[in-house]
Amino acid sequence: MMLTTMRVAFRNISRQKKRSFLLVGAIAFGMLVITLLNALTGGVVENLRVNFSHALGGHVFIIGREFTSSGQVILKIAPDERLDQLLVEHDSVIESLTKRSRTLPTLIFGSKQTMQLMYGVDFLAEDKLLDSLVVTDGSLEHVLEYHDAIILPKPSGERLGVQPGETILVKLETLTGQQNVGEFRVAAFIEDQEQFGISAAYAHRTYLNSLLNLEADEYQVLNMFLTDLAVLEDLARDFRLGLRSPDELEEEFAEVEEEEMGLTVTVGNVPITPTPEPEEIRPWDGTRYEVMHINQIMEPVEQMVGVLNKVALVIFLILLVVTMVGITNTFRMIMIERTREIGTMRAFGMQKGQVRSIFLWEAAFLGILGSLAGVVLGGVIALILGSITFNADPSLQFFLNHGQITFTFAPASIVFNLCLVVFTSLLAAYRPATAAARLSPLEALSSHT
Amino acid sequence: MAIVQLEDVKKIYKLGKTEVHALRGVTFSIAKGDFAALIGPSGSGKSTILNLMGCIDQPTEGVVTIDGKVTHGLSDKALTRLRHETLGFIFQSFNLIPVLNVYENIEFPLLLGKNSMGKQETREWIEYLIEAVGLSDHMQHKSNELSGGQRQRVAIARALVTKPQIVLADEPTANLDSKTGQSILELMRKMNAELNTTFIFSTHDHTIIDIADHVIRLLDGQIVENTRQSAEAGGL
Secondary structure, three states, rough: HHHHHHHHHHHHHOOOOHHHHHHHHHHHHHHHHHHHHHHHHHHHHHHHHHHHHHHHHOOOOEEEEOOOOOOOOOOOOOOOOHHHHHHHHHHHHHEEEEEEEEEOOEEEEOOEEEEEEEEEEEEOOHHHEEEEEEEEEEEOOOOOOOOOEEEEHHHHHHOOOOOOOOEEOOOOOOOOOOEEEEEEEEEEEEEEHHHOOEOOOOEEEHHHHHOOOOOOEEOEEEEEEEEOOHHHHHHHHHHHHHHOOOOOOEEEHHHHHHHOOOEEEEEEOEOOOOOOOOOOOOOOOOOOEEEEEEEHHHHHHHHHHHHHHHHHHHHHHHHHHHHHHHHHHHHHHHHHHHHHHHHHHOOOOOHHHHHHHHHHHHHHHHHHHHHHHHHHHHHHHHHHHHOEEEEOOOHOOOOOEEOOOOOOHHHHHHHHHHHHHHHHHHHHHHHHHHHHHHOOOOHHHHOOO | EEEEEEEEEEEEEEEEEEEEEEEEEEEEEOOOOEEEEEOOOOOOOHHHHHHHHOOOOOOOEEEEEOOEOOHHHHHHHHHHHHHHHHHEOOOOOOOOOOOOOOHHHHHHHHOOOOOOHHHHHHHHHHHHHHHHHHHHHHHOOOOHHHHHHHHHHHHHHHOOOOOOOOEEEEEEOOOHHHHHHHHHHHHHHHHHHOOEEEEEEEEEOOHHHHHOOOOEEEEEEEEEEEOOHHHHHHHO
């Protein structure tokens, strides 16, 4: 019986082609808007993730810290069996490794100076880095030729008033805390992404290491590119846990115990939180690691995209409400038009519920057809827009993939939106459908429509 | 044996504060296999009686019995089931479902409830009916591709597809020219003879009156004549 009602419902859609087309079109438009916006924001996040990962040199970042005999904490990753073991264990998902040194020096040009995070990188090993940087002035062509080349974020260059080709002074602290100065030749300015917490200058690691008092092949940050980002957080956790030293575990355990045993002082039943004492750094042996991943850096971006997606959802819901009103009115009209037909079907033994089902199936089919049309249309538009290379403002290039907009379709989100459309279509048609089912066969057959 | 029985049936419609007495105590019965005609001028109560026999309306007073079942007090669901299992309908304006083709329109009532026939048997039965009403070449046509006579033939086949005990026909020839009307009547008489289905018409058509086994003449909601004709007299 269900097949019969479905068949009749499906064919009913083709009765008033123009009307059905308009309804399907309205639903398709709403679906198109939400699908494209979701795909666009998804693509932007994806592009930012890719571009950020190249700028930062990986998806997972491991920083090593050592406590020296002179009581200083220095950034350095020394040969470590635990780290090597973990790298071997996760070899199948690690696409490549990059090793960087980093410092926060003062850049000086003439009488002007500014502070800037600076990475020492192996440009040959990190072949994708130069591609991902968005140059606003100068050129990256000669970076490999000059051992003292530096790539500066545009705002730093502007603050210093320097031009590509000119030389700046870099004042930094060596690992052991001594002041050191080096000269760097400005190769190019790049687009800054400070709003997302990424603003770095890049130089050759070997040269920067020489100024930091590190050996040429030593490094401070180990970055990993993964083959599959789905395992990103699990892998970061594995490294975090695997790289914890026994004394770190003891410290964590002691902290938990202190918290559990801590007495709360109350004054008039109001708990008084004691003023925390300044934390004292306890010495440790070997290297302590800090493991971070790209998703932590992407959090502000994803929050922003989340807001955008919510705005898109609100627009979509408004469109759905408008469409719902259209569907309700159309189904009221359909009910009037088909009154006699309803009477005939009831006379031949169709139960009330079956009459309602026909109307509801019709609404569901309209919803499904509209949604699918919207998704297909969205796919076509995305395909067209995605094939165009935009000569956009450099600040926008970080959102694009080599100048092209990327659309990332999330099947779960599409299915959710489709279900939402079908549900609202059913909701809109429910009252007219129930009214049709409640028509008495006598009334319906006496109708002149 | 009576397949339809009405006992002192009254039907009053309320139009605002006015009461319209459509039936004023009607009593009659129709035997199984009859080819019966309800005749009378407009407003005499023919359609009201057909509606009561078709279980799409209830009497204000009196008892309507269809195939041994009293319709009064039955739920909407039970009445719908009774209509599906016992009754077939032929309407003056055919009332075919426009989105379905000839075969599907005829098949439609079978899909609304229990069907004791197997798939193959159902197909053969529908094809037999289509052939019997002379529409074998139009099986895939939609109703808007058929003439009035052809549509009424589809309606006859549709009314008979569930093998009902009774077919109720509301002025089945009123929208047809006389030649087509005649052929439709012949067809119904043939099906009546072949399947022993009881046909009950409301009509003004004298051709039907001439061939009917049983004629009930109504005037102002009352029976003024209730005549059973001999089988010979009722032949075409």
